[in-house]
Amino acid sequence: MSTPPSSTPTVEGTAPAEAAPAVIAVVSRKAAVLLTLIAAGLAAAVGFGSQDGETTFRLARSTDFFELPEITVPAENTAWVMIVLLAVIAAESWRRYLKRRSTPIWLVAVYSLLAMTGFLSWAAAGGTVPVVSLLGNSVLLAVPLVFGALGGVLGERAGVVNIAIDGQLLAGAFAAALVGSLTGSVWAGVLGAMAAGTVVALILGLFAISYFVDQVIVGVVLNVLVIGITSFLFTQVLAPNAADLNSPPRFSAWNIPVVSEIPLIGPILFRQAPIVYLLYIAVALVTWSLYRTKWGLRVRAVGEHPKAADTVGINVNRTRYRTVLLAGAIAGMGGAFYTLVSVPQFNREMTGGAGYIALAAVIFGKWDPIRATLAALLFGFASNLQGVLSVLGSPVPSEFMLMLPYVVTIFAVAGLVGRSRAPAAVGLPYRKT
Amino acid sequence: MTSPEQDESQNPSSESGEELPGSPESGSTAASRPGAAPQGSPPPEADEPLPPVNGHWHNLFRTITTGNALIAFLAVLLAVAVGSLLILFTDETVRDSSAYFFSRPGDFLSAAWNAISGAYSALFRGSIYNTRATDFETGIRPLTETLKFSGPLIAAGLGVGLAFRAGLFNIGGRGQMLLAGAAAGWVAIDVDLPAPLLLPLAIIAGMVAGALWAGLAGLLKARTGAHEVIVTIMLNYVGYFLVFYALSQQSLLQAPGTVNPKSLPIPKDAQMPRLLGDTYRLHLGFLLALVAVAVVWWILNRSALGYRFRAVGANPHAARTAGIDVGRTYIYAMLIAGALVGLAGTNQVLGTVTSGVAGDLDAGIGFDAITVALLGRSHPLGILGAGLLFGAFKSGGFAMQASEGIPVDIVLVIQSLIVLFIAAPPLIRALFRLPTKEAK
Numbered sequence: 001m002s003t004p005p006s007s008t009p010t011v012e013g014t015a016p017a018e019a020a021p022a023v024i025a026v027v028s029r030k031a032a033v034l035l036t037l038i039a040a041g042l043a044a045a046v047g048f049g050s051q052d053g054e055t056t057f058r059l060a061r062s063t064d065f066f067e068l069p070e071i072t073v074p075a076e077n078t079a080w081v082m083i084v085l086l087a088v089i090a091a092e093s094w095r096r097y098l099k100r101r102s103t104p105i106w107l108v109a110v111y112s113l114l115a116m117t118g119f120l121s122w123a124a125a126g127g128t129v130p131v132v133s134l135l136g137n138s139v140l141l142a143v144p145l146v147f148g149a150l151g152g153v154l155g156e157r158a159g160v161v162n163i164a165i166d167g168q169l170l171a172g173a174f175a176a177a178l179v180g181s182l183t184g185s186v187w188a189g190v191l192g193a194m195a196a197g198t199v200v201a202l203i204l205g206l207f208a209i210s211y212f213v214d215q216v217i218v219g220v221v222l223n224v225l226v227i228g229i230t231s232f233l234f235t236q237v238l239a240p241n242a243a244d245l246n247s248p249p250r251f252s253a254w255n256i257p258v259v260s261e262i263p264l265i266g267p268i269l270f271r272q273a274p275i276v277y278l279l280y281i282a283v284a285l286v287t288w289s290l291y292r293t294k295w296g297l298r299v300r301a302v303g304e305h306p307k308a309a310d311t312v313g314i315n316v317n318r319t320r321y322r323t324v325l326l327a328g329a330i331a332g333m334g335g336a337f338y339t340l341v342s343v344p345q346f347n348r349e350m351t352g353g354a355g356y357i358a359l360a361a362v363i364f365g366k367w368d369p370i371r372a373t374l375a376a377l378l379f380g381f382a383s384n385l386q387g388v389l390s391v392l393g394s395p396v397p398s399e400f401m402l403m404l405p406y407v408v409t410i411f412a413v414a415g416l417v418g419r420s421r422a423p424a425a426v427g428l429p430y431r432k433t
Numbered sequence: 434m435t436s437p438e439q440d441e442s443q444n445p446s447s448e449s450g451e452e453l454p455g456s457p458e459s460g461s462t463a464a465s466r467p468g469a470a471p472q473g474s475p476p477p478e479a480d481e482p483l484p485p486v487n488g489h490w491h492n493l494f495r496t497i498t499t500g501n502a503l504i505a506f507l508a509v510l511l512a513v514a515v516g517s518l519l520i521l522f523t524d525e526t527v528r529d530s531s532a533y534f535f536s537r538p539g540d541f542l543s544a545a546w547n548a549i550s551g552a553y554s555a556l557f558r559g560s561i562y563n564t565r566a567t568d569f570e571t572g573i574r575p576l577t578e579t580l581k582f583s584g585p586l587i588a589a590g591l592g593v594g595l596a597f598r599a600g601l602f603n604i605g606g607r608g609q610m611l612l613a614g615a616a617a618g619w620v621a622i623d624v625d626l627p628a629p630l631l632l633p634l635a636i637i638a639g640m641v642a643g644a645l646w647a648g649l650a651g652l653l654k655a656r657t658g659a660h661e662v663i664v665t666i667m668l669n670y671v672g673y674f675l676v677f678y679a680l681s682q683q684s685l686l687q688a689p690g691t692v693n694p695k696s697l698p699i700p701k702d703a704q705m706p707r708l709l710g711d712t713y714r715l716h717l718g719f720l721l722a723l724v725a726v727a728v729v730w731w732i733l734n735r736s737a738l739g740y741r742f743r744a745v746g747a748n749p750h751a752a753r754t755a756g757i758d759v760g761r762t763y764i765y766a767m768l769i770a771g772a773l774v775g776l777a778g779t780n781q782v783l784g785t786v787t788s789g790v791a792g793d794l795d796a797g798i799g800f801d802a803i804t805v806a807l808l809g810r811s812h813p814l815g816i817l818g819a820g821l822l823f824g825a826f827k828s829g830g831f832a833m834q835a836s837e838g839i840p841v842d843i844v845l846v847i848q849s850l851i852v853l854f855i856a857a858p859p860l861i862r863a864l865f866r867l868p869t870k871e872a873k
Contacts, residue, residue, distance in 0.1 A: 211857040216602065217807045218816060218856070221849045224804055228845030229519070235840040236523035289437075348842075353666075356604065360663040401680035406667040416658040 022073060024316035031103040032093040034411055039086035042115060046079045046122050053126035060265055075125030086111060123389055123401075124207040132387055135381070136268045139271050139276060142380025143341070144169055146279055148358030148419050149169065149365065149372040150286050150326040151197070152211025156367055157290060158323035161217025161305035164204050165331050166355020171187025171196040174230040174333020177346035178238070180248030180339065189248055190275070190336045195331015198325050200226060205324045209317050212429040231348040238346060246326070250344050251275055251390045273341050275333075283328055289367045303423035306430040331355075363412060367423060387403070416418060507861050508854035517549045518845040520839060522805035524548040551837050559832020560825035571714065574826060581785060583824025585610075585777035585798050590805030590816040591729045592647075593721075597811040598733060599766035600746035605650060605665025605704050606799025608672030609643040613794070615780030616694055618790035619686055621703030621783060628702035635703050636721070636779045643775020644768045646672060651767025654759030660768070665849035669799070677792050678861030686790055696790040704786035718768045718780035722820070725773055730813040732769070742766050742851040775800065806851045824850060 055075045059068040089111045093103040120129050147167040155162035172193035179192030204222060207213040238246040252275035260270040290296040298319055301309040306316045339346050356378050365372030382404070389401045530540040558564060566572035574753045596603035603609075608818050617639030626634060646668060653659040676795050679685040680694035688697045705717035733739040744752040745762045753759050757864050781794050805823055809815030830844035854861055861867070 018657070024785060089612050204628040207860070208855055211858040211860045218853065220803050220853045221856075224800075224845055225849035225853070228842045228847075228849060231842035232519060232846060233523065234842050235842065308643065356666050360666055363660045363663055395677055397681075399681070403671045403674035406670040410653070410659070410664055410667045410671075412654045415656040 014329060024248060028102075029097045030414070032090065032097045033110070034098060034414075035086070035090040035093050035103070035409070038111075038115060038156075039083060039090050039192070042122075046076065046083065046118075049122075051075050051122055051125035052143075055121040055124050055126070056128040057120075057305055058130050059129050059131065060267070070128075073121055075121050079118045079122035082114050082121070085114050086118070089114070089315050097236050101253060110236065117352065120167060127182075130388070131136070132264065132267045134384060135274070138377065138381035138384040140266065140272060140341070140380075142377045143276060143279055143337045144334040145358045145361060145376035145379050146283065146353050146373050148331050148355050149336070149361040149376045150369055151331030151334070152359055152362035153365070153367055153369050154286060154299070154327035154364060155201075155324050155332065156382070156401075156426050157303045157423055158299045158320045158327075159423060159428065159430070160204070160208055160320055161215040161219060161323050161427045162201075162204065162324070162327060162331075164200055164222040164355075165225075165353055165358045167223040168197040168200045168328050168331035169220075169338070169351045169358075170223075170226050170230055170349070170353050171200050172332035172344050173338035173350055174335075175332070176336035177246055177339035181245050185251060185272075186249050186251050186340050189340050190278075190333060192338075193332045194329040195333065196331070197328040197330070199328075200332070201324050201328020202238070204328070206323050209429065211323070212431065214428075215427050227349055230346070234282055234348050238430045242345070246345050248339050248344055251341050251423035256431050271373040275337055275341055278333065279424070282333070282370060285375050290369060302430075303425055306425050307429075310430070316432070320430070331358075332360075360409070363378045364409070366421070379409070382406075476541045503867070504858045504861050507865055509851055511854050511861070511864070512850035513553070515850055516843055517552075519846060520548055520552050521545055521844060531598050531652045533571035552833055554825075555833040555836045555839075556829035558829075558836075559664045560829030574713060577709060577713040578828040579821070579825045580628070580719050581715045581824075582827040583820045584716075584722040584782040585785070586723040586781060586801060586827075587817055587820030587824050588718075588725050589635075589777035589798050589802035590809060590820050591725055591772040591800045591813060592643075592777070592817050593773075594809060594811035595729055595733070595742070596647075596766055596770040596775065597806055598739075598746045599762060600649070600749060601654070601661050601766055601770070602762060603647065603767070603770050603774070604652075604662060604667055604800075604803065605647060605668050605672075605771075606667035606774050606802045607783035607795045608665070608799070610795040610799050611676045611776040611777035612646045612670045613639035613643035613775030614782040614794040615679055615686060615790055617779040617825040618699065618782045619679075620698045622686070622697050630805040631674070631700075631703045632705065632783070635783060636776070637777035639782070640772040645777055647771025647774065648764060648768040651764040654767075655763045661763075673792065676790075680790065680792060688789065694792055698789045699783055699787040703783060704787050705780070714785075716784040717786040721776060721780065723817075725776060726775075726813045726817045729773070733813065734784055738765060748791065774799065777802070781783065804848060804852055811840050822851075 006339035009164050038263070053075050054072050057071045057073070059071065088108060089368050091108065096103055134297040146168055151168060152162050152165050175196030176189040180186060180189030183189070200222060204215075204218055207218045208215045234246075253271055254274050254277070256270040256277070262267040262270075277323075290299065298309065298314050301314060302316050302319045302323075309319075310316050335351070338350050343350070358376060361372050361379060365377040385404075487665045509678060524544070526544040528540065530537075530544045534541045535726045555565075559575050561576050563572045563575050564573075589610065592609070593603050595604060603838055614628060617635045620635040620638040621631065624631070624634070647665070650659075650661050650664040653664050677694055680687055680696060683689060684698040687693075688695060707713065708715050708717065709719065731739075733742065740756050740764075741752070741762045744755065744757055745759050745766075749759050752762070755828075777798055778794065781796065781798070782790055791865060805819045808822070809817070810821035826844045826848055830841040833839050833843070
């Protein structure tokens with residue numbers, strides 16, 4: 001159930017209906033329940049697992065131009081302060097619910113920030129939280145997820161379910177390793193990855209658009225097919241000739257002049273591998289063209305109501321083909337991350353199901369490129385947090401730390417996102433009659 | 434309204450694929466089911482519009498005469514052909530001899546023949562009958578291995594397929610299997626019970642654990658609208674870490690005195706008995722899977738609950754209008770689906786790998802089950818067939834890798850291509866220049 005004030009104006013044409021006063025009457029209490037639950041959970045954790053000592057938040061790297069000071073706080077007291085603040089926000093959410101008003105998104109954002117601070121200061125007691133590298137690496141780890149989610153959003157906005165994101169990532173990783181090794185150029189590797197993603201998308205399009213095969217079937221099967229082919233070729237061809245075929249060059253980090261010197265933000269966002277900058281460009285371009293160009297309008301029309309689009313002269317299947325191929329190229333680019341940034345060689349099944357997480361980000365982000373990107377970043381942050389916390393050591397068994405991001409996602413999907421509304425014609429092949 | 438149940442019961446075989454909105458056959462069945470009116474947009478017509486009034490017998494007749502079996506056979510043939518090409522391209526001898534193809538084509542052809550026939554005869558020897566064995570008893574052993582592998586595939590495939598029928602995509606097979614396996618293993622290892630009770634209780638514990646884990650996704654979907662795809666994916670990870678935690682705690686599952694995340698082996702009393710004596714490793718799990726096929730068939734085609742599943746799967750809005758509690762149907766569907774996937778998990782722990790519960794007990798079956806369900810068109814008998822086929826591939830794939838050095842991954846390629854081609858009859862018809870359905 002969407003909450004009118006928090007939802008940015010969407011373009012599905014439903015915005016007027018959402019803004020109508022009648023809808024405000026059905027404000028859900030899910031947000032309030034969720035916020036209360038999280039505060040209580042954190043309080044229980046801190047109450048049971050008492051932690052002594054102090055926690056240091058390091059906000060800068062030693063090489064920074066402007067060096068922000070380190071902030072050291074008493075671990076447990078800070079956590080309790082944060083819990084009190086969380087309780088206040090939760091109460092405010094309940095108050096709003098009783099007045100039939102929804103919880104605004106900024107309040108949720110503030111809440112999340114406070115909850116994270118409280119959690120980290122408690123969990124990392126006696127240690128240092130490297131805020132910059134924590135966030136910076138999160139962005140880096142989210143790269144394939146964001147590319148995959150963008151590809152997913154594009155395809156689904158045109159009415160083609162893309163479960164083959166994982167296959168496109170894996171094919172991209174494979175091609176990037178192969179082309180990168182053969183040419184010795186990272187950029188050629190990226191192009192190869194894009195081509196591989198496009199090939200997977202072409203098969204998807206061929207079966208889903210031209211032969212009307214169920215799109216979920218094609219997607220799932222393509223994932224298996226790509227796993228099979230890449231693993232087969234890896235064992236038969238790549239592994240025996242690893243020096244020639246499976247040792248691609250790696251992207252090194254580029255510092256963008258000026259902006260990379262901004263405290264906190266610079267090191268996090270602008271001292272990354274070039275593929276991250278490609279990511280920024282891709283997110284901006286996809287968002288802009290989906291909502292602000294004739295092409296984007298057509299894509300969305302084809303995904304919402306293909307018959308209407310056809311009636312006004314849009315070639316539905318051609319539009320879908322183009323969009324799906326573009327989406328494949330974008331997702332494939334994300335695959336390059338694995339072999340050109342993360343590990344300098346291809347391994348079987350090296351995406352580890354990231355495409356499914358990207359799919360979750362698409363739905364979590366309600367088929368909107370920006371929100372899907374944010375969801376993917378959240379997953380990136382979560383998976384990075386696991387690593388950081390396991391190094392710091394925390395009072396909770398590490399397995400529970402590791403499952404935390406997934407639990408939070410379930411809570412978030414159940415509590416804040418609620419019913420996601422897919423593009424109306426998603427999954428339905430279009431047959432001109 | 435005519436009675437749709439009666440309609441269905443006359444011809445259960447005609448409903449294959451109806452839950453999949455885009456599958457070519459769905460147009461005909463959806464049109465003939467009043468309880469499942471298509472959604473706002475028209476149902477995807479079969480590429481040749483079918484006369485809607487001729488009834489199921491006519492459709493069945495048409496299905497047989499226009500050769501779905503032929504399509505399936507050609508799809509397998511095509512998939513095997515593509516697999517052969519892959520083997521050819523990567524075989525050393527073939528590549529070497531292709532360099533001098535024009536001077537001595539015979540070398541190339543014989544190398545190619547050896548590579549391909551070697552691969553597929555190894556596949557056959559590993560999955561059906563070992564022609565190199567000296568006596569029948571060892572020769573037939575691969576067939577029993579095939580059945581052993583297909584047990585959990587069938588059970589988990591039923592779980593995914595049943596959810597499909599209710600319009601739910603259960604990607605959570607991995608988590609459900611893990612929790613089921615851990616629960617069954619815990620009962621088998623830590624509960625003191627007389628032997629005849631222990632095994633049934635362990636199996637039930639596993640199925641309940643799987644059911645609850647999947648039911649959680651159904652509950653969240655029903656109560657909050659949380660998308661089951663996200664929730665089941667996330668529950669896979671949560672389940673994995675939960676089981677891993679249990680495996681690292683001496684008080685829970687970890688074998689005493691070790692640091693490895695592994696439990697004690699399953700005691701003999703709690704293991705699934707072997708069906709054909711100790712020579713063969715085929716165990717009770719396969720029989721249980723067969724029972725599950727029958728039960729699921731009954732649920733889907735004979736029970737009111739199954740009718741609700743199918744109605745909700747075909748069109749939740751119409752089902753709600755007709756008075757069906759859609760949310761509750763989702764919960765029931767996920768509970769049953771989880772129990773079936775859980776059966777696969779117990780099958781693994783108590784039957785196939787009795788050396789103890791481990792974090793990889795699912796052996797990828799949770800995901801394989803999706804392909805099995807898709808190939809079986811979410812129909813119990815179809816899933817049985819698909820499970821047997823994939824079991825044969827699994828058993829034969831290992832033999833192929835061992836004797837011919839061809840990576841077992843080729844099996845994945847062939848499997849997925851089969852599903853893909855079978856799902857696209859128009860493509861097969863076009864490739865083999867078969868007449869279209871309407872040609873009479």
